[in-house]
Each structure stands twice: as C-alpha cells, then as structure tokens.
C-alpha cells in the first residue's frame with residue numbers, strides 16, 4: 362500500500378522568537394523517527410500545492426483570515442500560547458494545501474497519506490478560538506477541518522478521528538451543525554481547551570455526529586485500546602467510509618510533557634493496524650519530541666502491516682465508566 366508524505370521546508374518558517382514548544386525542531390523529530398523506520402525516502406515525499414487565500418474562507422471567517430495575514434507581517438503573539446512570524450502566512454496556506462492533497466490522493470488510491478505540516482490546526486475554530494478556549498493553542502488555520510471539508514465535497518460525507526491528547530475543539534466547532542461530518546475525539550479530560558465532554562454530541566440537527574471520549578488523567582495503552590474497540594471501531598464500521606481523516610497528535614506519548622497520558626508504541630501501532638481497511642489522510646497535530654520519534658512511526662507501521670495484535674488489556678475503573686457513559690449517550694444514534 363502506498364505511503365506518501367506531503368512536506369515542505371516552508372513549514373519551518375513559522376517560528377518562535379525564543380523558546381516555544383511548537384517550533385521547527387518538531388519536524389526534525391518526526392523526520393528522524395520516519396527515517397529510522399525506513400518510512401521517509403525521496404520517492405515518497407511530495408511538495409504540496411498551497412491553498413489560496415480564498416480557499417481558507419471555506420472553513421474560516423474573513424475577519425480572522427485577514428487578521429492573521431496582517432499580524433504575520435512581523436513577529437507577535439496572538440494570545441499567550443500562539444505566535445505568528447513572517448513565515449506563518451505562507452506556511453499555513455501550504456499546510457492547508459497539504460491536507461487537501463492528502464485527501465485527494467486518499468480518495469484516488471487506498472493508502473496512507475501524511476500531511477506533515479506546521480503550524481498545527483485542530484484548535485482553530487471558524488473565527489479563531491473555539492468554544493470556551495482561552496487561546497488558539499499554537500494553531501493558525503484548521504488543516505484537519507480543511508481535509509474534512511475537501512472529503513465531504515468529494516464523497517458527500519466525512520469521518521474524522523482525532524487522537525491528539527487535547528480535544529480538537531476547532532474542528533468540532535466548525536462542523537458542529539453538520540451531520541455529514543462525523544468527528545470522534547479521544548483526549549485527556551479537564552485540560553486545555555476545557556471542552557469535549559460526553560454530552561457534547563453536536564448541534565440540534567447534527568446530534569450524535571460528534572463523539573467525545575474524555576479519557577481519565579494518566580490513561581495508558583489499555584485504556585485507549587478499550588475506548589478504541591468499544592467506540593471508535595463500531596462507529597467507523599457502521600459508517601463504513603472508504604477514506605478517514607485522522608487528526609494525529611502524539612503528545613499523549615509517555616515522556617511527552619504537556620499531558621499526563623502514558624501511551625506507547627503499543628497503542629499507536631494497534632490504532633494504525635485497525636484502520637488498515639480504510640484509506641487515510643493523516644493530518645499532523647501535536648507531539649513535541651519522543652511521541653514523534655516513536656508514536657508516529659508506530660502508527661504508520663501498524664497501518665502498513667495491518668495485523669492487529671491484541672493482547673489482554675486491563676483498563677482502569679475510571680476508563681470503564683467513561684466508556685460506558687459515552688456508549689449510553691450515543692446509543693441514541695449508533696448501534697453501540
């Protein structure tokens with residue numbers, strides 16, 4: 362099965378002044394992890410076609426887009442978490458283009474198409490901060506939402522799975538009232554951006570299309586595998602799409618410092634393997650060091666290998682009750 366990576370050196374030109382966890386060395390970690398696993402070579406890395414400024418209006422308000430363009434003339438902070446620099450505008454347009462390319466390729470031929478992009482996107486809502494979030498959480502334009510939009514245009518509907526450690530509040534807000542976009546989001550509960558609870562299920566005409574699984578602090582592989590088996594896979598099976606958009610963050614990996622999650626290669630490889638019957642557009646989100654070197658290649662190798670090895674699991678009590686709660690909420694719409 363083909364593996365293609367959409368990547369451009371322009372993604373390094375969105376850069377902080379002084380220290381910031383979301384910086385160009387993240388790409389070095391990711392590329393090192395891919396190279397060490399034989400997943401990065403000259404033939405499978407492609408230069409993306411950038412989105413145009415008017416394309417951005419398909420998912421964001423004009424005022425927000427103009428504000429980014431103007432502020433990115435120099436270096437400044439949009440909020441305490443999120444900066445723009447002179448390279449941000451071009452990088453953000455190219456990141457959107459990479460997400461669109463990944464979907465177009467995924468629709469054409471079954472495989473894994475990775476948009477290895479910066480700046481990240483899943484916290485960016487239609488006009489900036491989404492729901493009650495205090496900041497944009499390092500994000501500028503929502504790459505995964507643009508992928509979902511592109512897929513919905515081509516196929517009539519879309520499924521997004523977001524396993525970044527944080528809730529993909531921007532993506533969810535953009536499609537809140539759109540029943541054609543199913544968004545399943547696993548994340549650590551009660552941390553930034555303080556949204557994505559069990560009872561958040563989508564707007565009035567889209568109820569059940571947004572599935573939130575707020576995982577307990579310190580969740581590990583067994584906890585995530587349980588939630589994946591009991592919620593993600595049955596919903597995917599019921600929708601049975603040919604292409605899935607994955608909002609892929611690796612900041613839940615054990616040893617990453619932004620959250621308390623303790624995921625390892627075991628979960629990421631398992632997750633990849635269970636998706637091998639679908640074509641994937643994988644949009645890069647968070648992950649700051651070891652998660653990129655270990656989790657990202659494990660996910661891709663799991664997918665390419667396709668054999669799901671499922672050893673016995675011992676999820677925590679809190680995970681069992683969380684999963685049970687999500688199931689009881691979503692039984693209204695899904696055969697869970």
Ligand SMILES: [Zn+2]
Nearest residue numbers: 525526527647
């Ligand atoms: Zn994150």
